[in-house]
Amino acid sequence: MADIILTTLNARYAHCAFGLRYLMANLGELQARARLLEFDINQRPVDVVEAILRHEPKIVGLGVYIWNTAPSLQLVADLKRLRPDLTIIIGGPEVSYECDAQEIVRLADHAITGEGDLAFAELCRAVLVERASRPFITSAPATGGTPVLQKVIPAPLPDFDRLALPYDLYTDADIAHRVIYVEASRGCPYECEFCLSSLDVPVRNAPLEPFLAAMQRLLNRGVRQFKFVDRTFNLNLQTSSTILRFFLERYRPGLFVHFEMIPDRLPQALRELIRQFPPGALQFEVGIQTFNEDVAKLISRRQDNAKAEENLRWLREETGVHVHADLIVGLPGEDVDSFARGFDRLVALGPQEIQVGLLKRLRGTPIVRHDREWAMVYSPHPPYEILQTRLIDFFTMQRLRRFARYWDLIANSGNFVETTPLLWRVPLSLTLSPHAGRGEERDPPLPSGERIEVRGSPFQGFMRFSDWLYAQTRQTHSIALARLRELVARYLTEETGLVGEKVRAAIQRDSEHARGSSVPDAPPRQARHLAKSQ
Numbered sequence: 036m037a038d039i040i041l042t043t044l045n046a047r048y049a050h051c052a053f054g055l056r057y058l059m060a061n062l063g064e065l066q067a068r069a070r071l072l073e074f075d076i077n078q079r080p081v082d083v084v085e086a087i088l089r090h091e092p093k094i095v096g097l098g099v100y101i102w103n104t105a106p107s108l109q110l111v112a113d114l115k116r117l118r119p120d121l122t123i124i125i126g127g128p129e130v131s132y133e134c135d136a137q138e139i140v141r142l143a144d145h146a147i148t149g150e151g152d153l154a155f156a157e158l159c160r161a162v163l164v165e166r167a168s169r170p171f172i173t174s175a176p177a178t179g180g181t182p183v184l185q186k187v188i189p190a191p192l193p194d195f196d197r198l199a200l201p202y203d204l205y206t207d208a209d210i211a212h213r214v215i216y217v218e219a220s221r222g223c224p225y226e227c228e229f230c231l232s233s234l235d236v237p238v239r240n241a242p243l244e245p246f247l248a249a250m251q252r253l254l255n256r257g258v259r260q261f262k263f264v265d266r267t268f269n270l271n272l273q274t275s276s277t278i279l280r281f282f283l284e285r286y287r288p289g290l291f292v293h294f295e296m297i298p299d300r301l302p303q304a305l306r307e308l309i310r311q312f313p314p315g316a317l318q319f320e321v322g323i324q325t326f327n328e329d330v331a332k333l334i335s336r337r338q339d340n341a342k343a344e345e346n347l348r349w350l351r352e353e354t355g356v357h358v359h360a361d362l363i364v365g366l367p368g369e370d371v372d373s374f375a376r377g378f379d380r381l382v383a384l385g386p387q388e389i390q391v392g393l394l395k396r397l398r399g400t401p402i403v404r405h406d407r408e409w410a411m412v413y414s415p416h417p418p419y420e421i422l423q424t425r426l427i428d429f430f431t432m433q434r435l436r437r438f439a440r441y442w443d444l445i446a447n448s449g450n451f452v453e454t455t456p457l458l459w460r461v462p463l464s465l466t467l468s469p470h471a472g473r474g475e476e477r478d479p480p481l482p483s484g485e486r487i488e489v490r491g492s493p494f495q496g497f498m499r500f501s502d503w504l505y506a507q508t509r510q511t512h513s514i515a516l517a518r519l520r521e522l523v524a525r526y527l528t529e530e531t532g533l534v535g536e537k538v539r540a541a542i543q544r545d546s547e548h549a550r551g552s553s554v555p556d557a558p559p560r561q562a563r564h565l566a567k568s569q
Contacts, residue, residue: 037070037090039159043098043127044083044106045075051209053216053264054098054127056201057152065159071204076102080109088117094159099127099139101397104417108139115142122162126151128231129417132399134187146187150221152198154190195221195241202249207256215253216262219246219278223266227324228334228402229363229394232266240274247281259289260558268294272302279308286316291558295320298343306349314355315565321347321386322361326377330369334402347384357561358386364435365394365421367405371431375494382493387564388447391439393432394421438501440511445523446497449563450516450549454541457527459496500526520546 039062041055052073059071070090074083087095095114099107111123123143131148134140147154161184205215220240223232250261261282269275275294282292296319309317325331326340350356360381364374381389396402396413405411410425420436423429446455503526508514514522520542527538549563 037068037092038163039065039069039094039096040072040087040090040092041069041096042072042074042083042087043100044078044103044110045073046102047077048075049213050075051205051213051216052098053201053218055096056204057198058096058155059204060199060201061152062156062159065156065163068163076106080106080113083110084113084117087114092121094122094124094162096124096126096155096159097143099125099129101129101395101418104129104139108142111139111142124155124158126155129398132234140187144186145184147190148187149190150193151190153193154188158184158188192239195239200241200245200249202253205253205256205258210253210256210258214262215258215260216264217250217253218264219243219268219274220265220271224270225267225337226335228336228404229324229366229397229400231397231400233335233401234399235266238267238270240271243274243277247278250281251285254285259287260291260293262293263295266295267297269296269300269305272304276304276308279305279312282316283308283311286312290316291318291561292316293318293320295322298323298346299339300342301346301349306353309350309354309356312355315357315561316355318357318359318561319350320359320361323377323381324361324363325366325369325374326380327366327369327373330366330373333368333405334366344380344384347386351385355565357388357564359388359390360384360386361390361392363392363394364439365424365427365432367402367409367411367424368426370426371435374435375492378494379492387449388560389442390447391435391442393436393439395419396421434498434502437505437511438498441501441504442497444514444519447560449560450519451523451542451545452548452564453545454523454527454538456493457531457533457538457541458500458523459491459493460531460533499530503530 041058043052043055045052052071055071055073059066059069062069070092072086072090074086097107097111107125111125114121114123122145124145124147125139125143126147130137130140130146134146134148140146145158147158202217209215218241220238222235222238223230224238226233253261268278282290294317298321321343323338323343324336328340331338347358347360350358362374362378362381378389378391394402396411396419398419403411408425410423412422412424412429413419414422421432423432427435445451445458504522505511507522524535524538524542527533528535
């Protein structure tokens with residue numbers, strides 16, 4: 036039995052509920068009366084309800100995110116039907132903004148907006164112990180009498196010095212089977228209008244000594260893969276240098292650390308540390324988002340593109356860092372030609388992965404101020420992706436959506452590292468990409484009858500393949516790898532005129548590299564990319 040149940044629906048089993056562990060760690064004397072239960076969105080809400088109610092709780096705290104909004108609503112509705120007396124407290128980014136319009140907020144007893152690490156504990160005390168003595172979360176009814184707890188409770192930003200760190204709450208099962216999330220800072224100094232982090236200022240750093248002590252305990256328990264969720268890991272040079280040095284001094288085979296970095300900030304002191312890590316030990320997520328400077332200015336994004344390019348080139352040429360770069364489709368003011376130029380520019384820099392994401396209209400973000408001018412139309416359902424803009428119609432956006440999915444299946448997966456560039460090596464007899472600044476060219480006569488191939492636009496070439504692949508399969512998911520290899524080979528031989536032997540040899544080499552046998556301790560995708568580079 037437990038008076039307090041902390042729960043959420045993760046996107047998949049391998050993901051840990053990092054926020055819930057912070058709530059649990061900061062419950063103080065109530066921690067002994069609480070239990071953490073994690074589920075995932077593939078489980079039936081009715082089964083989740085059963086598992087929760089077996090503990091006969093008085094309070095259920097539920098984390099609500101963009102990926103679990105719909106099943107979370109069903110979960111809250113069913114819990115309140117079965118146990119009307121149960122106090123349900125919701126929190127998380129999905130219910131921290133525009134609360135009045137949300138049915139889940141209406142059904143729940145309380146919604147904590149913002150960072151609820153300390154506010155949740157205070158609310159639980161008010162519900163269970165001392166309702167009238169917590170004025171910062173109470174309000175008196177208009178008719179007078181006993182104060183009642185507020186419905187929506189804005190949580191003050193907690194000082195990191197006051198927070199109990201959650202890392203000892205990772206279980207042995209978590210360490211063996213799940214992603215271990217950590218953070219050395221919260222917040223972001225930038226104001227990119229599509230991002231919730233633009234609302235999360237100022238940047239606050241965790242006290243380094245206790246944080247690194249917690250990291251050491253995780254290492255001692257066998258953790259080898261750490262995913263930092265900091266938005267701007269390389270913002271504070273002293274902090275990022277200290278953390279990199281910590282992991283470098285403790286490096287053992289299999290160590291893998293993921294950071295999200297600011298693209299145009301990579302001073303020499305960080306470069307010297309990064310260069311010392313062996314291949315595959317570090318992954319940097321680099322948010323380029325757009326290379327169009329007019330679009331960047333429109334959405335209040337500050338980025339030195341020339342410096343970002345220099346840093347990416349250095350990472351790929353001088354280090355063993357696995358680079359995961361992000362681009363966004365559908366930003367206000369950006370058309371297909373502009374996105375294509377940015378995509379080709381990024382491909383030329385050689386990151387192992389390019390994540391093409393459609394713009395999302397996240398609750399609370401100021402991106403909505405462009406809706407009228409740029410005719411932005413978003414889906415009203417999670418994840419609230421863009422459907423069309425003034426510059427990209429719905430059908431073109433659908434093609435771009437498929438492009439993003441197929442790029443992830445083929446280029447990002449590491450299963451087609453050598454084969455992927457063949458998809459944009461086009462014969463001169465085909466029209467070359469206008470995005471690459473070329474017009475139509477034709478084959479010169481060749482005595483041998485052979486076709487000349489030149490490197491075209493990666494965007495144009497892969498878009499052509501994407502359209503063909505969808506016409507053949509009419510699906511973007513559940514395509515088996517063996518079938519995908521057959522389709523890629525067929526496209527390259529039948530549609531581009533490449534010699535079948537050359538295509539089969541490239542696919543065979545990719546198949547061998549994809550096993551990643553030379554780097555067995557790295558995560559699967561990274562291992563496949565790394566195996567090809569060795």
